[in-house]
Amino acid sequence: MMLFLPMGFALDEASPAFKSETINRGQKAEANTLVFLKANGPSALAAGTALKALRKLHNDGKLDAQIAQFHERAVNGSIVDPTPASALPVFIRLQPNL
Known part of the structure; x- marks a missing residue:
């Protein structure tokens, strides 16, 4: 899902906000991934279904x-x-x- 953070990200394990920053980035990546899936194939909500769809898109070069x-x-x-x-x-x- 890191692919779907268009502005990049910086995570510092020493930061006191590391966990919350990681969660926030993950939520943003998840939302962007679901938008991409909806635009490029099946809209998947379950993690396994989304992963399967992403594998297919990767194999197709998308x-x-x-x-x-x-x-x-x-x-x-x-x-x-x-x-x-x-x-x-x-x-x-x-x-x-x-």
């Missing part, structure tokens, strides 16, 4: 623009995320060999 924008934002420093690369899906890792 997430390519979002993935490219995510990589661009990460390289430009618009995305600061403490998540280890190994925990991210392969298609959004900047170093796919991790």
